[in-house]
Amino acid sequence: MPIDPVTDFEIEAYIDGELDTERRMAVEDHLSRHADVAARVMADLKVRSALRLVLQQREPLPAQLADRAETLRQRLGKRRWRLSAIMGFSTMGMAAAAAALMLVWPSLHGDVPSYVGDAVMSHRVGLMRAAMISQVETPHFDAREMQQSTRIRMPVPLSGWRVTDVQLFPSDAGPALQFMIHTDNGQIMSMFATPTRSRATTQPVAVQRGDTAAAYWNRDGVSYALIGSLPARDLDRAADDVADNAYF
Known part of the structure; x- marks a missing residue:
């Protein structure tokens, strides 16, 4: 039986742990035959691991993620997120961690609606x-x-x-x-x-x-x-x- 082609959307879902076993295997087979795509996936996994570490250790966001965090931080006021919900940070550290949380929240919690x-x-x-x-x-x-x-x-x-x-x-x-x-x-x-x-x-x-x-x-x-x-x-x-x- 032919296997459906792997899409970019499925690759991103694979990174977020949102695929069933059959499609995970399809993505992994695709990655084994496309080194450039596999390298991008590993880079994305590294970013997500770094963000999880920020949230777990409650440390300031690493410098290489600062630009992405700043973009999201500027949206916090519009969203009316409360930075005080994250304890133990300096003002900028809290903002960065909250921005990181917004970035990975769907991935960490799997709450993107079906x-x-x-x-x-x-x-x-x-x-x-x-x-x-x-x-x-x-x-x-x-x-x-x-x-x-x-x-x-x-x-x-x-x-x-x-x-x-x-x-x-x-x-x-x-x-x-x-x-x-x-x-x-x-x-x-x-x-x-x-x-x-x-x-x-x-x-x-x-x-x-x-x-x-x-x-x-x-x-x-x-x-x-x-x-x-x-x-x-x-x-x-x-x-x-x-x-x-x-x-x-």
Whole structure:
């Protein structure tokens, strides 16, 4: 039986310990035949080990991670994270450790929702549809009909964003709605939404998987994900604006 090709998303999931045994073996076979990819994976594992060490030993962030920590530290105020929750640091040490925690939190706790994987897969399907002549894109969207049928309200796309395709996908939580979007700067992104039992409102959290980033959040009983091939920090900023925008 042929083995499905290993994707960058799966390699990143392998690093985070999020694959089942069969796909871990597939990734390990791929790494054994691609030394350059294996070297990158080992480098990423080293970074994650260093960050775990920072959290365990409560020491200042190593200098080689300072730039990444500073980027995340600047977001702490917006997220309203409390640095006082981490004890035993100087002011800068606390900020750096909190930034490190934000960076590795999904990896350490495995709490990235399962629907984010569905969102990434639907994004790839959307890209395939766009490239196929036989697949007709359908940008029409009736917000009232969709809400009555699926209980989903979608955020209004940002200014300069153009919806090129609207599709329903199955998910574990029920019907999921996807917008494929072209932005004014040439990016192709997708917005994915599916009902959730939680009524809690959360702020977007971004994770990176190879060349693909995903930002996810909850609002009024619906879980959302914004997917795109850009750095997680850029996608996170876009998701913040989307999440705070009006909803259909």
